[in-house]
Amino acid sequence: MLLGRYIPGNSPVHQLDPRTKLLGCFYYIGIVFLANNWITYALLFVLTLGLLPLARVRLGFFLRGLRAIMFLILFTVLLQLFFTTGGHVWWQWGWLTVTSKGVLNAVYILCRLVLIIFASTLLTLTTQPLGLADAVESILKPLKKIHVPVTELALMLSIALRFVPTLMDQTTKTMNAQRARGVDFGSGGPIKQLKSIVPLFIPLFVSAFSMADDLATAMEARGFRGGDGRTRYRALAYHRGDVVAAILLVAVTVVLIVLRTH
């Protein structure tokens, strides 16, 4: 799974503000749905593939991202292909029909999914998780007015991200320790497999609790009194590249709207 994988780099895309990339990614996913004919899809594909050399990330990473949800894509495309009615009927067998409109819809859905996956993979490959956490905090900041504890949420997010590798290590250690005592992970029927997970999960939960307890103590000892009245060490700042990205997205939107009505 490519989610959360980050490839360090220094490309123009890496240097964009994480807020630009996060919002830009959501916006891009939104405008993908504006495309409704060959020319608009072609434009989006050229644009997306054009970003790859700019981000200096190999195409292979994206294809691997696709492979992970291949089944979902295939399922959706086949559903569209066989169950869309309208247009010329090209082939029929019982209630399964392949029509010209069905083929067209299936291809469009395929294009959409591929574009969306490429855009989100580009986001995670070029943005540090910490940067994303900062971006989420900054974007949610207006919600403070309606008493959403944004700072606390951001702190939880960044602590969660920081503990992912620690907990992964802990999981591997616990698994090996239980294997050494004869627990057989990943074999047998579903019930047996589920049962073998218990000696992994319970110790992991308990150790997560004690970790949380230690961490809370350490945080308090260092003067943490809650989210309010703190300053921030890390600051996000927009640069010229972010303006260029925003202009590009607006231009693409305008062109898409013009082309879709033609």
Next chain:
Amino acid sequence: MEPVINIEDLSFRYRDAEQDALRHVSMSIQPGEWVAIIGRNGSGKSTLAGNIIGLLEPERGQVTSGHVTVSGLPLDDEHVWDIRDHVGVVFQNPDNQFVGATVADDIAFGMENRAVPREEMHERVAAALTAVNMSDFAEREPARLSGGQKQRVAIAGIVAQAPDIIILDEATSMLDPAGRREVIDLVTQLQHERHMTVLSITHDLSEAARADRIIMLAHGEVADVGTPAEIFTRGHELADNGLDVPYPEQLKAALRGRGIQVPNEYFTEKGLVDYLWTLRSTM
């Protein structure tokens, strides 16, 4: 001189506990002093540390008598946060006390809590990294650091915060011998440079040997107070309290067993080598 930590007649009981975890503990620690608190598991060492900075909240237990003063401030609800400004604590598990996503973030955490302006934070983080010799690691994530390096980051966080007192709550117990020595040398250096008071809670005798004074706890009471030389010559008593006997003392006992007379006074390893060197000398 006014003591920097003053504890008078402190008793503390955990909730649902049969007896007090601390019983009538009194001690005063002078500014610039390095005091080691030793004792077997369950002797109340960590409870004492928790009481000094007010970490043991009422729901976990209660103080049944006595009071604590840190840097002239009485420990109560009103002053507890001011006291924490004066004290930096390094805990046992290097993984579980690392708050920040990177080294620099973790060092800045204490300053963020005290609303230090950003420019000043950047300067102080850089200075603290230099002080602990970790400047190349600023953007590293904790998962890519060794245990000793993580404890150095924890100490850098304290340096940046510039408190008067460092408490090492078994800070070296999960490190290898090299990491242990590294951390202790670093704290020694900081103590000399910044005239900090160090309170180290430890099982490690080489750490306790660095102290100016050792306080031994047993069953929540102060069992013994003295210089390392005084405490370490009580081999039998150390063993009774579940502690190791330092290596020179073990060697002295073994020599006595073979009929070689050695003086009772405490020797460091080097001191004992020097003594043995001159023992058979006829010059």
